[in-house]
Each structure stands twice: as structure tokens, then as C-alpha cells.
Amino acid sequence: MNAKSDLPQGTLDLLILKIVALGPVHGYAIAQRLQQVSRDVVQVPQGSLYPALHRLENRGLLAADWKETETGREAKFYRLTRKGRAQLETEAASWQRLTEAVGLILEMSEGGAE
Amino acid sequence: MTWWQRLWRRKQMEEQLEKELRFHIEQHAADLTARGVDPVEARRQARLALGGPEQVKEQCRDARGTRWLEDLWQDFRYALRTLRQRPGFAAVALLTLALGSGATTVMFTVINGVLLKPLPYPAPDRLVKVEEQTKAIIDYRWGDRWAFSYPNFLDCASEVHSLDWAAGRYGGGTVSGSGEPEYVDGFEISSGLFSVLGVKPLLGRAFSREEDKPGAEPVIIISHALWQRRFGGSPSAVGMPLFFEGKPYTIVGITRADFGFREVDVFTPMGQNTGRFMQLREAHPGITVWARLRPGVSLPQAQAELDVVGRRLEAQYPKSNAGRGFIAERLRPDVGNVRSTLWLLLGAVGLVLLIACVNVASLLLARAISRERELAMRVALGAGRGRLARQCLTESVVLALSGCALGILLAAIGIRPFVALWPGSLPRAEEVQLDWRVLAFALAVSLASGLLFGLAPALRAPARELEQALRAGARTIAGRSRRLHSAFVISEIALAVVLLISAGMLGRTLLRLSSLDPGVNVRNVLTTRMALSPGVIRDTARIRAAWGDVLDRARRVPGVESIAMVDTVPMREGNNQLGYWTAPPEPPRMKKPLALANSVTPDYLKVMGIPLRRGRFFDEHDRVGSEPVAVVDEVMAQRVFGGEDPVGKRMWTDLAPEPLRIVGVVGHVRYWGLAGDDQAHVRDQFYYPFAQVPDSYLRRWSELMSIAVRTSIAPLSVVEPLRHDLRGAGGDQVLYQVRTLEQLASRTLARQRFLLVLFGVFAGLALLLACIGIYGVLAYLTSQRVPEIGVRMALGASAGEVMRMVLRQSLGMIFLGVGAGTAAALAAGSMLVRLVEGVRSTEPITFALMISVLVAAALFASFLPARRASRVDPVKALRQE
Numbered sequence: 002m003n004a005k006s007d008l009p010q011g012t013l014d015l016l017i018l019k020i021v022a023l024g025p026v027h028g029y030a031i032a033q034r035l036q037q038v039s040r041d042v043v044q045v046p047q048g049s050l051y052p053a054l055h056r057l058e059n060r061g062l063l064a065a066d067w068k069e070t071e072t073g074r075e076a077k078f079y080r081l082t083r084k085g086r087a088q089l090e091t092e093a094a095s096w097q098r099l100t101e102a103v104g105l106i107l108e109m110s111e112g113g114a115e
Numbered sequence: 116m117t118w119w120q121r122l123w124r125r126k127q128m129e130e131q132l133e134k135e136l137r138f139h140i141e142q143h144a145a146d147l148t149a150r151g152v153d154p155v156e157a158r159r160q161a162r163l164a165l166g167g168p169e170q171v172k173e174q175c176r177d178a179r180g181t182r183w184l185e186d187l188w189q190d191f192r193y194a195l196r197t198l199r200q201r202p203g204f205a206a207v208a209l210l211t212l213a214l215g216s217g218a219t220t221v222m223f224t225v226i227n228g229v230l231l232k233p234l235p236y237p238a239p240d241r242l243v244k245v246e247e248q249t250k251a252i253i254d255y256r257w258g259d260r261w262a263f264s265y266p267n268f269l270d271c272a273s274e275v276h277s278l279d280w281a282a283g284r285y286g287g288g289t290v291s292g293s294g295e296p297e298y299v300d301g302f303e304i305s306s307g308l309f310s311v312l313g314v315k316p317l318l319g320r321a322f323s324r325e326e327d328k329p330g331a332e333p334v335i336i337i338s339h340a341l342w343q344r345r346f347g348g349s350p351s352a353v354g355m356p357l358f359f360e361g362k363p364y365t366i367v368g369i370t371r372a373d374f375g376f377r378e379v380d381v382f383t384p385m386g387q388n389t390g391r392f393m394q395l396r397e398a399h400p401g402i403t404v405w406a407r408l409r410p411g412v413s414l415p416q417a418q419a420e421l422d423v424v425g426r427r428l429e430a431q432y433p434k435s436n437a438g439r440g441f442i443a444e445r446l447r448p449d450v451g452n453v454r455s456t457l458w459l460l461l462g463a464v465g466l467v468l469l470i471a472c473v474n475v476a477s478l479l480l481a482r483a484i485s486r487e488r489e490l491a492m493r494v495a496l497g498a499g500r501g502r503l504a505r506q507c508l509t510e511s512v513v514l515a516l517s518g519c520a521l522g523i524l525l526a527a528i529g530i531r532p533f534v535a536l537w538p539g540s541l542p543r544a545e546e547v548q549l550d551w552r553v554l555a556f557a558l559a560v561s562l563a564s565g566l567l568f569g570l571a572p573a574l575r576a577p578a579r580e581l582e583q584a585l586r587a588g589a590r591t592i593a594g595r596s597r598r599l600h601s602a603f604v605i606s607e608i609a610l611a612v613v614l615l616i617s618a619g620m621l622g623r624t625l626l627r628l629s630s631l632d633p634g635v636n637v638r639n640v641l642t643t644r645m646a647l648s649p650g651v652i653r654d655t656a657r658i659r660a661a662w663g664d665v666l667d668r669a670r671r672v673p674g675v676e677s678i679a680m681v682d683t684v685p686m687r688e689g690n691n692q693l694g695y696w697t698a699p700p701e702p703p704r705m706k707k708p709l710a711l712a713n714s715v716t717p718d719y720l721k722v723m724g725i726p727l728r729r730g731r732f733f734d735e736h737d738r739v740g741s742e743p744v745a746v747v748d749e750v751m752a753q754r755v756f757g758g759e760d761p762v763g764k765r766m767w768t769d770l771a772p773e774p775l776r777i778v779g780v781v782g783h784v785r786y787w788g789l790a791g792d793d794q795a796h797v798r799d800q801f802y803y804p805f806a807q808v809p810d811s812y813l814r815r816w817s818e819l820m821s822i823a824v825r826t827s828i829a830p831l832s833v834v835e836p837l838r839h840d841l842r843g844a845g846g847d848q849v850l851y852q853v854r855t856l857e858q859l860a861s862r863t864l865a866r867q868r869f870l871l872v873l874f875g876v877f878a879g880l881a882l883l884l885a886c887i888g889i890y891g892v893l894a895y896l897t898s899q900r901v902p903e904i905g906v907r908m909a910l911g912a913s914a915g916e917v918m919r920m921v922l923r924q925s926l927g928m929i930f931l932g933v934g935a936g937t938a939a940a941l942a943a944g945s946m947l948v949r950l951v952e953g954v955r956s957t958e959p960i961t962f963a964l965m966i967s968v969l970v971a972a973a974l975f976a977s978f979l980p981a982r983r984a985s986r987v988d989p990v991k992a993l994r995q996e
Contacts, residue, residue, distance in 0.1 A: 027138070028135060028138075028139055029138065029139045029142040029143060032139075033146075046166065047139070047164050047165045047166065048165055048166030048167075048170065048171045048174070049174070051135070051136065051139075051171055051174070051175050052171070052174035052175050052177065052178045053178075055175045055178040055179060056178035059178060059179055067131075074138065075134070075138075076135075076138050076142075077131065077134075077135045077138070
């Protein structure tokens with residue numbers, strides 16, 4: 002259980018945007034993919050996935066259409082809007098910068114801190 | 116989707132949300148089943164993984180961003196539902212609010228129409244009024260403002276180019292030809308009046324510049340009312356002849372019904388008046404001047420140009436214009452002393468509304484307290500405190516808005532009767548209508564009052580000690596609200612005290628004023644203005660003969676005991692004040708005392724019933740050529756001559772260079788009305804014979820004279836015979852403004868009476884509401900104390916003791932309320948003294964009387980709950996625990 006991490010604030014939106022960027026996808030598939038891609042490290046509480054999707058849709062970063070799945074059932078498919086793509090790029094870039102910086106700090110030798 | 120679409124398609128959104136979540140769970144379960152999990156177990160796990168579907172939905176709704184609106188809608192429906200559940204409460208609250216806001220809206224509608232609305236002309240902010248202004252105050256009757264002389268107006272109009280000019284002068288005369296002769300109010304106007312005001316006649320045209328000159332074709336514009344009266348509204352009236360003052364005019368125009376000069380029936384060109392005084396720059400009768408700023412000109416620019424012209428005229432005509440300039444100010448509606456009356460009434464009505472709000476607040480609070488456990492439960496279940504407060508407020512605002520709607524309805528029905536009730540004629544009455552300003556006001560007032568009375572319950576809503584609230588019965592909670600409830604009752608009583616004492620002051624004033632001696636015997640006296648035949652007034656000898664004839668004929672009318680002519684009738688406002696002095700040399704203008712000067716015929720004392728104190732009154736020997744005489748009143752005799760006998764002394768007046776011989780002293784008469792006389796600046800009075808009015812003034816005086824008749828029968832029954840017998844040889848002499856002296860006397864108190872009636876109604880309403888409030892609060896508080904009372908009685912308290920306990924509680928509140936109210940009433944009283952003629956500073960007896968009325972009523976209201984408390988059955992009460 003401890004191997005699973007809680008997501009830092011704000012990263013859930015970024016992850017959703019990234020997954021939706023790969024192509025129209027419904028909510029359940031997003032949850033599945035998050036779990037698979039992160040090799041089960043990132044466990045998104047499914048209850049907070051849908052409010053996040055609705056929030057992103059409300060902000061105009063995602064759009065949604067009702068379409069049929071391969072199994073012939075109707076599902077709500079989310080896709081990225083132009084605004085969403087721009088947001089994804091800026092957020093991904095700033096995430097990159099942040100992790101690099103955090104990494105640099107963590108790599109400091111113990112003695113060097115003196 | 117836009118936010119309103121989302122709101123609109125709420126149902127669809129809810130379905131889609133449901134569908135999306137169901138899809139998720141089913142898909143998850145299917146995956147698990149594929150991995151070999153039992154289908155039932157798979158569904159359970161899937162549902163667990165998602166979390167409670169209702170909570171997820173709730174969070175999704177939050178994420179939509181239209182949450183507050185949805186909540187509002189929900190609260191609104193909830194509020195309607197709860198109000199419907201308790202129709203009694205809703206009816207009382209709504210009725211209270213409807214009365215309060217209806218009365219306030221009526222008052223504001225009047226204020227809006229009379230005081231706030233701009234003038235009914237296009238671009239009213241470009242209109243100015245121009246007056247002559249002297250650098251020093253040279254006469255304390257008029258201050259430094261003077262009416263224009265006609266030559267000054269003509270010079271300004273031709274030289275000041277930043278303004279378009281118009282002028283007018285009130286007059287009047289007899290209209291004859293086609294139909295009964297009648298006396299009408301007239302207005303001489305310059306040709307620019309219609310274009311400056313920016314209005315067109317309904318039919319025909321305004322005067323041209325050429326017609327506004329001496330010797331031009333006589334033309335006339337008539338009012339809509341006269342047109343209807345004499346021509347039946349026929350369009351062919353334009354171009355027809357009309358006799359005015361015996362002179363034929365051609366009708367060129369008809370004004371609109373809503374044209375500003377309501378009383379005026381005929382308009383004639385001012386330039387055609389060749390009267391001598393029109394050419395004078397000094398000692399002129401004065402004209403009123405308006406102007407419109409030309410496009411692009413500001414008021415200061417126009418004023419600068421006026422100053423230049425004023426200085427030039429000063430240099431050219433130093434005798435009349437030295438120290439005299441012109442001043443332009445924005446034109447405002449002339450509404451007389453109505454302003455203070457209206458604000459007073461709005462204030463009174465506002466107090467009633469406040470009481471209504473407090474009443475509803477205490478009702479709502481009691482309800483909020485009985486719901487406290489429910490609210491605490493909801494907080495425990497996760498409802499936000501802000502959310503609950505908002506719900507409470509929504510409820511009170513819904514109440515307030517419904518009250519407001521009813522109030523507007525009441526105002527719409529009540530506004531016309533109210534305007535009709537106004538004493539005399541309300542200025543700008545035709546503009547008193549419900550409009551967007553009134554609606555906005557009503558809405559703002561009711562929203563504010565809704566917030567006001569919803570605040571107390573709303574602030575209570577988030578229960579602080581949740582556990583305690585849940586565990587305790589409603590009874591213990593009520594104990595904490597007692598202070599707030601008492602505050603409500605105290606403020607209601609205080610407000611009611613203010614209104615009661617104001618009404619009491621007005622009532623005492625009216626009583627005192629009605630019992631004053633007017634100085635005349637007002638019973639059985641008829642007064643009427645009279646216009647001599649236009650053919651007569653060209654020649655002084657004929658004027659004197661015509662008046663003599665009028666007196667002779669009137670004396671023969673059955674029922675007439677005596678008759679006199681008089682220029683200033685008591686109780687009717689006149690302004691013929693003359694400077695006088697009793698020893699040469701003539702004092703400077705600012706130091707000269709003023710007296711009311713009245714020219715009368717010998718029978719005046721007999722008609723009016725004025726007592727003769729000394730000497731004699733006039734007789735037929737006092738005429739032009741004999742020694743000029745005067746009779747003074749006792750106030751003037753006392754003030755000027757002190758202990759000496761004034762009979763035989765001489766006095767000089769502004770009217771003529773020769774002195775007058777004082778031949779008698781008579782009683783003082785309240786010419787300025789019952790209320791106004793004590794406060795009038797001019798209290799000295801003297802009389803001189805009409806027969807001695809110099810020829811040069813005779814024509815002007817004849818336009819001003821009234822006749823007064825003492826009758827042995829009901830005075831109004833001699834009107835028709837008089838009218839008939841005084842028509843004169845030409846059949847064109849008319850009576851107008853016919854009134855009995857009693858009507859005139861009662862009219863001088865109309866304002867006080869009107870205020871008293873309304874304040875009385877408001878005070879009664881306030882008293883009633885306050886009593887309902889006290890009753891409601893006490894009944895509520897005692898019902899919460901039933902178990903405690905039960906314990907007390909079980910421990911041996913008697914019914915009387917319990918009753919005294921409740922009454923003591925109510926007396927405490929009454930006492931505090933009366934204290935606060937008395938302080939406020941002192942302030943309100945000093946305002947009444949300032950604003951209403953005849954009100955004296957607050958008398959202790961009024962206070963005592965009104966406060967005892969209130970205390971009695973309040974005790975009566977608390978008596979019922981107290982008695983109910985004393986009949987509590989201790990056994991039952993304890994079992995209730």
C-alpha cells in the first residue's frame with residue numbers, strides 16, 4: 002500500500018490533459034490508463050476523477066461528445082480543445098522545470114550543504 | 116454550453132452525469148468479471164472503487180460553476196414551500212410588509228413626481244431662470260432678488276446671445292363672446308416662451324416676433340381646458356374670435372393639456388401691452404424671465420455675458436439700474452412649502468415600515484429558533500454554515516419581495532385617492548405616477564428590509580455549540596434568544612412612541628389653533644373676487660360709479676345683511692404691505708416698519724364683525740377730496756403709540772405723499788391665517804377708505820378688490836342671486852373665487868389637519884403593530900418557559916405571582932422602549948416645530964398623555980400571555996420536560 006503515492010496538488014489535471022491529448026477517451030479508460038502507465042504507483046481515487054473532468058470541461062480545456070465504444074455502448078468521450086493543448090504545454094514545461102530543480106537539490110552531497 | 120444553458124438543461128445534465136457514472140461502474144465490473152471475479156462481487160468492488168456515487172455527483176455539480184444559481188433556485192422553492200406550509204405566519208408577515216411598503220411607496224411616488232422628476236420639457240437641465248439682483252439688500256421684504264422690468268428684459272434679450280429668452284407675467288380678465296362671460300387667469304408671454312420651453316401648441320401656432328410688438332394684430336392662445344369648455348374641443352376654434360377684457364382677439368393656438376401653466380386659460384403677447392408701467396425700469400410690476408442655454412454654452416459663460424450687459428445698463432440707466440445686475444440659475448420646479456410636508460410624511464411612513472420589519476424579524480427569529488435542531492442536524496451532516504445563512508436570507512427576501520409586490524399594488528391603487536386628499540392643490544400633481552424610479556425604490560426598500568429582518572435569524576443559523584444544540588431541547592436555546600427578542604420589542608415601542616408623540620403634538624396644535632380668535636366672525640360671510648365689466652375700467656369716474664352700483668344692488672339681494680369691498684380678505688394670502696411712519700422725516704427704506712394695508716368700504720366692520728375699540732370707522736363722507744383718513748388695529752396702536760390714544764394722530768405711507776389722519780382703532784384680525792398670524796413678520800394693520808384710493812391707482816385696485824357679504828341665511832345660497840344681480844348693464848361682470856369665510860379659515864389649517872390625520876393613522880398603525888409584536892414575543896417567550904413556570908408553581912408560586920413575573924418582564928421592555936423613544940421624540944418634535952406652522956415646542960402633557968396610551972396598550976397586549984402563563988397546569992408542564 003505504501004508504494005502508492007498521493008498525487009501532489011494540481012498534478013491530476015496535468016495527467017488527465019496528457020492522457021486525453023493522445024486521443025478521445027472516456028472516463029473509465031482515463032482511470033485505467035493512469036493506473037497502467039504509472040505501473041500502479043499513481044492511484045487516482047476514482048471519486049475525484051469525475052469532478053476533475055467536469056471542472057476541466059467547464060474551464061473549456063476539455064470538450065466532450067457522446068460516442069459508441071468498441072463494445073457498442075454509449076460513453077462520454079473527452080478530447081482536448083485548443084485551449085487545453087496550450088495549457089498542457091505550459092503546465093508540462095513548468096512541471097519539467099520543477100522536477101529538475103527538485104532533483105538537483107536532492108542530488109546535493111551531504112557535505113556540500115555545510 | 117454557456118452557463119445559462121447548463122442551468123436551463125439541468126435535468127439533461129443530471130441524466131448525463133448519472134449515465135457517465137453508471138458506464139464507469141459497469142465497465143469496471145465487466146473488467147473484473149473478465150478476470151474471474153463473481154459478477155455480483157465485481158459490481159460491489161467497482162462501486163467501492165468509485166466512492167459514494169451521490170458524493171461524486173455532488174462534487175461534479177460543484178465543478179460546474181453554476182452552483183450558486185442552482186442553490187438560489189432551490190432555496191427559493193424551499194422558501195415558497197415553507198411559507199405555504201404556515202399560511203397564518205405568511206399572511207401576517209405579508210400583510211404587515213405590504214402595509215409598510217405600500218405606504219412608503221405611495222409617499223415616495225408623490226416625492227418622486229413633485230420633487231425629483233425633472234421638468235417636463237426637453238433638455239430641462241438647459242433651462243434657467245433669470246432674475247435681477249441688487250448688490251445690497253435694499254428691502255427686507257424681497258431680499259436681493261427682484262423681478263425683471265420689461266425694458267431690462269428687452270435689452271438682455273437683444274444683447275445676451277448665449278441664451279434664448281422668454282418672459283411671462285400673470286394677469287387675468289373676463290372672457291366673453293360665444294357663451295357665458297367668465298373670469299380667467301391670463302398670462303402675457305413673450306414670443307419666445309414656447310420655443311424656449313421646447314413645446315409646441317397642440318393646434319395652431321405660437322406667437323411670432325412681429326406679433327410681440329405694440330400695435331400688432333391682437334392674437335391669443337387659449338388653454339386646452341378653455342378650448343374644451345367654450346369650443347367643445349372643436350379644431351375650428353383656431354382662427355375664431357374671442358373677447359378678452361372686452362377686446363376682440365383672434366385665436367391662433369391651443370396649448371396641450373399637460374402644458375406647464377395649469378391654472379392659466381389665455382395667453383396674450385406681452386409686447387402688445389402698452390401700459391405705462393411696462394415702459395418703466397423702476398417701479399414696475401415685474402415679469403418672470405426664463406431662458407435656455409444655447410448649444411455649447413455653459414451656465415458660467417452665460418452668467419459672464421449677463422454681467423457685462425448688466426454693467427452696461429448700470430452705466431446707461433444709473434437711476435434705475437445702479438447696483439443692479441442679473442443672475443441666472445437652473446430652473447427648478449416651484450413647489451412651495453410642499454417639500455417639508457412630503458419629507459416629514461416619508462419619515463413617518465419609514466418609521467411604520469421599520470416597525471413592520473422588526474415585527475417580521477421577531478416572527479422569523481422565533482421560527483428560526485424552533486428550527487434550530489433541524490439546522491444543527493444539517494450542519495452535522497455537512498451543510499456549510501454560509502449555505503444555511505444564505506437559505507435563511509433567501510427566505511426573508513422572498514417574503515420581502517412578495518410584500519413589495521403587494522405594496523406596489525396597494526400604491527398603484529392608493530396613489531390617486533391620496534393625491535386627491537392633499538389639502539389645496541398639490542403642485543405637479545399630474546406628474547405623480549408610478550414609474551421605474553418608484554419601482555426601483557420599492558424594490559430597493561424591500562430588499563433592504565428583507566436583509567434587515569432576515570439578518571437576525573440568519574446570523575443564528577450556524578449553531579455554535581452543535582452538540583449542545585442537538586442534545587438540548589428547544590427550551591434551553593430559547594433562553595439565549597430572549598435578549599434579542601426583548602431588543603425587538605424595545606425598538607418597536609421606541610418607534611411607536613416617536614410617532615405617537617408627533618401625532619399628539621400635531622393634535623394639540625390643531626386644538627389650540629382652532630380655538631384661537633380669528634378676530635372676525637367667520638359665520639355667515641361670503642367672499643368673492645369680482646371683475647368689473649371690461650368696458651367700465653377705462654375711466655375712473657365710471658369705475659367708482661360701477662362699484663357703487665354693485666354695492667347697491669348686492670344690498671338688495673334677499674338674505675344679504677350688509678356688504679363691503681375689501682382688497683385683502685382675512686385668511687386669504689395677500690401681500691399688500693406698505694411702509695409707514697408716524698413722524699417726519701421719512702425713515703430709510705430698510706428701517707421703515709411695514710403694515711398690512713387694507714382698503715375697504717364703510718360697512719367692512721359690520722360684515723366681518725370686527726370690534727371698534729376707539730374713535731370711528733369710515734363713512735360716506737370719506738372720499739377723494741376730503742381729508743385722507745385711516746383706522747389702525749390694536750396691535751399697531753399698542754406698538755407705535757404705546758399708552759397714547761392714536762386717534763387724531765397722523766401717519767404717512769408709501770402710497771401717497773399726504774399724511775393720513777388716524778380716526779379710529781379696531782381689533783386685530785388674523786389675516787395670515789389662524790396658524791400663520793403669530794409668526795408673520797408684519798402684524799401691524801391699518802385700513803383706509805376705498806373711496807380715497809387715488810385715481811392713478813384705481814384701475815389696478817379694481818382688479819384686486821373682493822366683495823364680502825354678511826348673510827342672514829346660509830351664505831352659499833346667495834351666490835346665484837348675487838351672480839345674477841351683479842352682471843351689470845353689459846352682462847359681463849363676473850364673480851370668481853367664491854368662498855365662505857369659514858372655508859377660508861378652515862383652509863388655513865388644512866396642512867396641519869392633513870398632517871395630523873396622516874400622523875394619527877401612522878401612529879395608530881405603529882401602536883397596533885407594536886402591540887402585535889409585544890403579544891407575539893411574550894406569548895412565544897412564555898410558551899418556552901412553561902416547564903420553568905411549572906416548576907415554580909409546583910414549588911408553591913401562586914397564579915398571581917406567575918402573572919406578575921411575566922408582566923414584570925414586559926414592563927421592563929416597555930420602560931426601556933419608552934425611554935429610548937422619548938429621546939428620539941424630542942428630536943422629532945423639534946423638527947416638527949421648525950417645519951409646521953403653529954407647532955409649539957414639545958409640551959410635557961402631550962408626552963405624558965401619549966406615553967400612557969402606549970403603556971396601557973402594551974400592558975393590555977402582555978396581559979393575555981401573562982394570564983395564559985398563570986393557568987399553566989404544573990403537572991402537565993413538568994411532564995412535558
